[in-house]
Amino acid sequence: MSVGMASPRAPYASDSGRSRGRLFDEPPSRTRSAFRRDCDRVIHSTAFRRLKHKTQVFVYHEGDHYRTRLTHTLEVAQIARALARQLGLDEDLTEALALAHDLGHPPFGHAGERALDGCLDAFGGFDHNAQTLRVVTLLEHRYPDFDGLNLTWETLEGVVKHNGPLTDRTGNPVGRYQRRGIPVGIADFNRTYDLELWSFASLEAQVASLADDIAYDAHDIDDGLRAGLFAVDDLKAMPLTAAMVSDIARGHPLLDDDRRGAALVRELISCLITAVVSEAERRLADARPQSAAEVRSHGRALIAFPPEMAEAEALIKTFLKQRMYRHPRVKRVMDEAETIVRDLFARYRDDPAALPPQWMPEGDDSRALDAETARKIGNFIAGMTDRFAITEHRRLFDSTPDLR
Template identity: 85%
Template sequence: MAAPPAPFASEPGRSRGRLYDEPPSRTRSAFRRDCDRVIHSTAFRRLKHKTQVFVYHEGDHFRTRLTHTLEVAQIARAMARQLGLDEDLTEALALAHDLGHPPFGHAGERALDLCLGPYGGFDHNAQTLRIVTLLEHRYPDFDGLNLTWETLEGIVKHNGPLIDAAGNAVGRYQCRGVPVGIADFNRTCDLELWSFASLEAQVAAVADDIAYDAHDIDDGLRAGLFAVDDLKEMPLTAGMIADIARRHPMLDDGRRGAELVRELISCLIMAVLSEAGRRIAGARPRSVDDVRRHSASLIAFPPEAAEAEAGIKAFLRQRMYRHPRVMRVMDEAETIVRDLFIRYRDDPAALPAEWLPEQGVNGAFDAEKARTVGNFIAGMTDRFAINEHKRLFDSTPELR
């Protein structure tokens, strides 16, 4: 059963609005409209052919960015429903959270960040913001999707504040500063980078972790990178495997793995809901602004589950992400991204006509040209990047 709307939930009727004024929808709330705009965007469709871990042609049953995103949305909505939060805003943030990822997963992001290092680097959250505020061209009166302030805030701050009260970058941005795309937009539309985001955004962020852990285990099992019994080295999954064996002693490995994934998702969701209830009861927020001003996230794993979740990530990092088979393919994928960037840098005329720099192909390769090239590559699917490399180079890695 769904909980009644909570006083600290985001309310579409009290949204801070959009950058460009629009008449309200006659049939949808402001947040439902945001959700629908993300679903109908070009960037969302491209997620179908963007890598999660395995390159798109390695098998029909492995996750892509699109299937991962849909699974995050399902988990996020389930938690939002139990907490009395706005499900549409939660879903919009879950569906949008990976729009800015380039081809080839984290390998593509590493390569693009290195190429764009002299020009501010590459950050997928900043790229998501750039997509929904600038790069989507679907409406006659504005670039981007003209999403509500609350959705933009959640896209940028779902993992927590980016700066402290003094304006200094914190967390993952402490060393390099707030990404240029976010800093530039924030001068136009203040997203209050010093504060926490809504509980809807915090739920979407935790749902991403849960989906990653469970579904990468599923994909790793399917790929034969490890076996169900290898997961016994972690206490949480060892207990689940033993319980499955007691209930279903004759189950084959495929069904054992699927049952384990279901059990893990349910366990982590219940742990987060329990911890959220405890933290919310302690903080006693009476509005979404109370949530933003609180000193810590209110949606999180409890300590024991956080330790177990970190153990799962460490297992996957060693047994899956750093598996020689995966590393070889990802190294080759990084080469493709670097080659494309260098080619477009040295020969801007190789870009499609609609992506040619406005100032022309001559002159110095400056930050504006670099960002144009970065935007073009970041929008590529795995398949398009491979085909573009084949068009421009005599030899292209097979990524198999």
């Protein structure tokens, strides 16, 4: 298949006309498919707007041109739709999952997630996928008849399972969930609305997951170059990007570093998309699924990098971890950001009156912290933008880190 040409709808694509529906029945839209409606509901949600001021790697005030959680999400959606189009999948469901995938991220990126996870350790920890599910099923208050966005089963499934099954057929947690078990928010909701945690998600969800990886690799290289954490020539340390640097030099020997970096990022995105399409076509040809249901029960992911590209992509992640995420400048800011989150949690725990009225625990405020109160505090903090968290810390404490 030629990249850039759309495929006809494949038999294994999700079909909005055969959706398993919504938890709360609603009349269908006269103008939009069920999945397009999900996509639009995510875009108009409060949580989606907050992504504008949530950290990707650099805190919002460090520069106007670094990615935020919102711009990351838009790039994931663009890549996901490109993949879905090539593979004949439902683009609206794919886009809805890409746009929703980070709604549960707290302020300050992974630093905020680590801090909240520690604060909630006695109550099951913090998982951003579980928090995304809470956002779209409970915490958004936009409709008169239900909490959340009342998204379709397929979108909720993809939010929870885009990285693969959470349990085996008997309900035992698998993978990273073996140590702590299924996150509370997912386990509780699944008892109400079975998302079949043992199965793989749709191909649209698998595509959104790979698009997330591609976007991360490309835009973190771009932001790292912009921040001066490493140079284009440092990327010669990895065979894949070394070949791209050489190709750019041969075609444009006098190109400045800014344009060299931009050219490399474009080539990397194109290369990774092409590799995913090629491997997906091979796996789909072998498996020959004739429906989305057969995709779920197949037993392994059908959207993936080919082995050699998976190795190359893992090297990029290792490079970024060493040269960017653990860079002293980035680490210092993120350590201070973790302090802000921990301080806020401790203050709300010890003084519930510091919370807004709608977030205050019910009953005796002097009681020992229970799971419901802890989770309510966690929900409040997770919904904060970087900017609001800093402002709130300044309101409650005499000294607040500058995060610069």
